[in-house]
Every structure is written in C-alpha cells, then in structure tokens.
Amino acid sequence: MIDAITELRDAGLARIAAAQTSAELEQLRIALLGRKAELPNLLRGVAELPPEQRGPVGRAANEARGALEAALETAGARIAAAELEARLLSDRIDITLPADPLPRPGRLHLLTQVRREIEDVFIGLGFRIEEGPEIESVYFNFDALNHDPTHPARLESDTFYLSELPGAPEEMAGRLLLRTHTSPMQVRAMLATPPPIAIIVPGRVYRRDSDVTHTPQFHQIEGLVVAEDITLADLKGTLLAFSRAIFGPDREIRLRPHFFPFTEPSVEVDVSCFNCDHGRLADDSRCPLCKGTTWIEILGAGMVDPNVLGHVTANGYDPERHQGFAFGMGIERIAMLKHGIGDLRLLYDNDLRFLEQF
Numbered sequence: 038m039i040d041a042i043t044e045l046r047d048a049g050l051a052r053i054a055a056a057q058t059s060a061e062l063e064q065l066r067i068a069l070l071g072r073k074a075e076l077p078n079l080l081r082g083v084a085e086l087p088p089e090q091r092g093p094v095g096r097a098a099n100e101a102r103g104a105l106e107a108a109l110e111t112a113g114a115r116i117a118a119a120e121l122e123a124r125l126l127s128d129r130i131d132i133t134l135p136a137d138p139l140p141r142p143g144r145l146h147l148l149t150q151v152r153r154e155i156e157d158v159f160i161g162l163g164f165r166i167e168e169g170p171e172i173e174s175v176y177f178n179f180d181a182l183n184h185d186p187t188h189p190a191r192l193e194s195d196t197f198y199l200s201e202l203p204g205a206p207e208e209m210a211g212r213l214l215l216r217t218h219t220s221p222m223q224v225r226a227m228l229a230t231p232p233p234i235a236i237i238v239p240g241r242v243y244r245r246d247s248d249v250t251h252t253p254q255f256h257q258i259e260g261l262v263v264a265e266d267i268t269l270a271d272l273k274g275t276l277l278a279f280s281r282a283i284f285g286p287d288r289e290i291r292l293r294p295h296f297f298p299f300t301e302p303s304v305e306v307d308v309s310c311f312n313c314d315h316g317r318l319a320d321d322s323r324c325p326l327c328k329g330t331t332w333i334e335i336l337g338a339g340m341v342d343p344n345v346l347g348h349v350t351a352n353g354y355d356p357e358r359h360q361g362f363a364f365g366m367g368i369e370r371i372a373m374l375k376h377g378i379g380d381l382r383l384l385y386d387n388d389l390r391f392l393e394q395f
C-alpha cells in the first residue's frame with residue numbers, strides 16, 4: 038500500500054516537473070488531487086484498513102498529497118513567470134514600424150500652393166515679401182490711397198466697418214475696417230522702408246460681396262516698386278516675366294487703360310489665352326476661358342500716383358524724384374485660370390475629392 042502511494046507520488050512529481058503550460062498544470066492538479074483522483078481515493082479508504090496500518094498509510098498518503106501540492110505550487114510559479122516573459126517578448130511594440138494602413142501624405146491647399154508659386158517668381162525678381170494687418174484704418178485703406186471722399190468703395194454696402202474694437206482709441210470709431218485690398222500696405226511699407234523699395238504683399242481681403250464668382254473674403258497679392266527712373270516699361274517687363282513663369286513661356290501680355298485712384302496712369306493687364314488657338318478650341322467651338330477674345334484679364338496695375346508718395350515724404354520719398362509701379366492680383370483668380378476651375382466656391386468647400394487633384 039505504502040509502495041503504491043510512493044509510486045503515485047513520484048509519478049505525479051515527474052509529470053508536474055515536465056509540465057510546460059498553466060493549462061497543462063491545471064489538468065494535472067485535477068488528475069492527481071481532484072475528487073476522482075487515485076490518491077484522495079486511497080485516503081478515503083484508510084478508515085477501512087486494519088487499525089495497525091491506518092497510521093502509516095494515512096501518514097504516507099498525507100505526505101504524498103502535501104508533496105504534490107507543494108510541487109504544483111512551485112511549478113505554477115515557474116510556468117507563470119515563463120509565460121509572462123514570453124508574452125512580454127511577443128507583445129513588444131515596434132514603434133519604428135509604419136502605421137497600418139499607411140497614412141496618406143497631406144498636401145497644401147491649392148490657394149497656398151499658388152500663393153507660394155507666385156511668391157517664388159517675385160522673389161526671383163528681387164522682391165521682398167511683406168505682410169500687413171487685415172483690420173485696417175480708413176486712412177491707409179482709402180485716404181492715403183487718394184480715394185475721393187465720395188468713392189463708392191467707402192460705402193458700408195461695399196466694405197465691412199468695425200463698429201467697435203475693444204481697446205481701440207475712441208477717435209478710431211468708424212475709422213476701422215476689414216481691408217478691401219492689399220494696397221494699404223503700399224503706404225505702410227513706404228513708411229517703414231525708405232526708397233528704393235520692391236515688395237509683394239500676399240494676404241486676405243474682405244468685401245461685402247457674395248455670389249458664384251465672389252466671396253466676402255478672398256486673397257490678393259500686391260506688388261510695389263518705387264525708385265528713381267521707374268517707368269511703365271518696368272511694370273510691363275515685370276508682369277510679362279510673371280505671366281510667363283505662371284502661365285507658360287509663350288505668353289504675351291497687353292495693357293488696357295483703366296482707373297484706380299492711387300495709380301496714374303492705371304491699366305488692366307491681360308495675358309494671352311493658353312487654352313485655345315485664336316479663340317477657338319480643337320472642335321472649332323468658342324474658347325470658354327477667353328470667350329473667344331484670345332485675352333484673359335489677370336490683374337490691375339499702374340504707376341504710383343504722386344499723391345500717394347505725398348503721404349510718405351517723411352521717409353525720403355520725393356514725388357519729384359521717385360516713380361514707381363504697383364499691381365494687385367487675386368490669388369483665387371490666378372488659381373482658377375491656371376487650373377481651369379469654374380466655381381470659386383470649390384476652393385472653400387474643403388471637399389477632398391476636389392482638393393486632392395492638386
């Protein structure tokens with residue numbers, strides 16, 4: 038009897054020592070010590086043994102059960118540690134691996150791309166980039182730019198005025214607005230930099246307009262060159278270089294007389310159409326871009342009016358000695374022409390199907 042117990046114990050200890058997983062160990066615990074296992078059965082049978090055997094057999098069986106329980110516990114700890122180690126190794130996150138799915142690279146909005154493209158052209162021509170405030174004074178937006186007191190752009194129906202601006206001096210009431218063009222920076226820049234000056238000014242502008250071809254907020258790029266001996270030919274050469282860089286090397290430009298309060302003479306500038314042959318498409322239909330005229334209007338420009346220089350004489354600008362040219366273009370317009378976009382609102386809808394094409 039005692040031999041059988043010793044055998045059960047030794048066999049059990051060997052199987053426990055060989056166990057590799059906690060599941061295996063649990064099976065062993067049930068097989069060796071569970072209700073249907075042999076050793077507990079033996080213990081239950083001790084009562085039926087002759088009295089002189091009960092003591093030794095009972096002791097041996099208890100001792101064997103204790104040994105198995107201790108071995109199960111030790112093995113349990115060993116296996117748990119090994120399993121934890123294995124899990125830590127396999128669960129290690131490799132942060133150098135690319136995310137899945139690979140995130141698609143982003144891109145700049147078309148308006149930003151076109152703005153930068155235009156900036157690059159003018160930087161190549163020797164211009165500096167300046168930026169100015171979007172909240173502007175009536176003085177810089179209109180007065181210093183030679184606008185007649187009755188000029189229609191001054192009307193509240195055309196321009197966003199700021200009724201009150203926290204912290205602004207009282208005398209500014211009704212004198213602050215959202216700039217309607219980037220031209221106020223002409224005067225601000227000349228007050229900050231003595232002649233000669235060659236700058237472009239990209240930025241947001243605001244007008245009380247909203248329809249298919251107008252949004253209340255849009256973007257312009259202003260250009261200003263003032264020095265001695267600047268002529269209309271410099272304006273034309275500069276804008277020809279710009280037009281060829283943006284719209285293709287075969288472009289021509291033409292100047293048409295126009296009016297702006299702060300340039301004299303003033304012109305509108307057209308670029309030769311890059312979409313058609315003499316106003317006709319391949320199927321002989323009328324070109325929709327130039328409407329068959331072979332010319333596309335791209336911007337307003339002119340020679341800086343001496344009256345504007347009169348506002349910056351304190352910084353060395355002499356209307357008798359200095360001349361200059363200025364121009365202003367809409368970035369949206371350039372982008373739409375260049376990429377054949379028919380609806381201005383597409384630029385602001387943020388529909389990825391549209392934006393991802395550029």
Ligand code: PHE
Binds near residue numbers: 217220338364365
């Ligand atoms: N500021 C004018 C506009 O917004 C454009 C312009 C700029 C014209 C500079 C002439 C010179 O329409």
